[in-house]
Amino acid sequence: MNILILAERKKKVQNLINALSKSRNTTYLRLSKLVLVSKKNRTRIKAFGTELDEYDAIYIHARTSLSQFIEPLLEEIEQIGSYTNIKKGSYYIGENEPYLSVVLTQAGIPTPNSISTGSVKNVESIAKKIKYPLIIKTFYSKKLQQVLLVNTPRELKLFIKSIKTEIDGFLIREFIKGDIISSAVIGEKIFSVKRKYVEANSKEIEEGKKHKLNQKEKEIILKTLKVVGYDVARIDLVKGKVIRVEPIIPFEEFSEVYKNQIELQLAKHLTQKATEHEANKIIPYDFLGIRKFLSKTFFAPMIKHLNKMWRDKK
Structure with a gap:
């Protein structure tokens, strides 16, 4: 059973690595060691020093702002069938806070009243639909630029006049004390x-x-x-x-x-998921480890296809 930890910085996941390493074959890999390779209308992931399909569980610890990199990685993990803590498409939702708010609201999940707009001209009129005080968040290319607590319409006008940088999105949300x-x-x-x-x-x-x-x-x-x-x-x-x-x-x-209860629980969770994947990945043609050997040759695409067929059948 093999578990891979992917993170931007090892320090952030060191206790988790320690918890897993006591009893499991765990590898840490910095996200910067992964490379996106585009070929024939498809983006693939290349990992230096390891192959993703060797792992039964892959834990990703990364900011949603890295969605353009993480989402192709999730697609690759889905292809090999390993467990990961994120579903494909979730980072695209998470990186866009106004869209995330819409997704949650449509699903019937209670959220603060909020409205988004792409134009500063609409901010004052939209703000009238929500009671003060307000939280205003500004975005540029989906990236959060500023968060401001606005208590009165006058403060809102002053804020609008003070805008000097380029902004292409506003999220106006009620402030709940x-x-x-x-x-x-x-x-x-x-x-x-x-x-x-x-x-x-x-x-x-x-x-x-x-x-x-x-x-x-x-x-x-x-x-x-x-x-x-x-x-x-x-x-x-x-x-x-x-x-x-x-x-x-x-x-x-x-x-x-x-204390370290959360890392211990996550280690237990990853171990369970890895065990489940390992139990289901044994395939008829994997005699004496020949699948792993062939996966490093030009037969690799065929091996991945057979793996997928076997998982679908299971």
């Missing part, structure tokens, strides 16, 4: 921290306390996970409404409250 519940979600296992709201500011996760979710909160979190397409994520709630969804769990922030 209340304690924030930040949850690290792994499959159906949830670790939650309640952060106090004090004078327009919320404490950091490491300053919060363990929180026991009620049934409705659990249902909202798990439904959000399913709708977006993550199997591992950080989800924040305020008064039962989803205000944040990210595919990265900030382990170091949660560790102040949960």
Whole structure:
């Protein structure tokens, strides 16, 4: 059983690597070691020093801003059939916050009232449809540029006049005053921290306390996970409404409250998924490891095709 950890920085996943390495064959690979190769209308992934199809489970720890790289990687992983913590297409949803808000709302998941527009000329008229105070987020090429709390129409006008940089998107959202519940979600296992709201500011996760979710909160979190397409994520709630969804769990922030429990649970989760994949990947023509040998020759495309046929049959 082989598990691959892909991350931007090893430091961010070191405790997870340690938890897995005690009993499993675990490899860490920096994302920058992967290369996208486009050929014949298809993008493939090349990994230096390893082959992706050698792994039963692949954990990806990366920002949604890397969607243009991660999504082809997810397509490749889907082709080989290994488990990963992200579904294909989910990073395209996650990187675009206005679109994410629409996806959640259409799925019936409670979120703060919000409206998006691509023109600064519409901001004032749109803002009238939402009660103050407002959260305004500006974007350029899907990348978040600025976040601002606006308390009055006058403040909104001053903000609009102050815009000097190029902006092609605005998200106007109601500001909900209340304690924030930040949850690290792994499959159906949830670790939650309640952060106090004090004078327009919320404490950091490491300053919060363990929180026991009620049934409705659990249902909202798990439904959000399913709708977006993550199997591992950080989800924040305020008064039962989803205000944040990210595919990265900030382990170091949660560790102040949960120590290394989250990494241990994730290691257990990845091990279980890898075991399931390993049990299902044995194929009739894999005599004495010949499949692995052939996969490194020009027979590789045929081997992948046969693998897919076998998985579909199973």
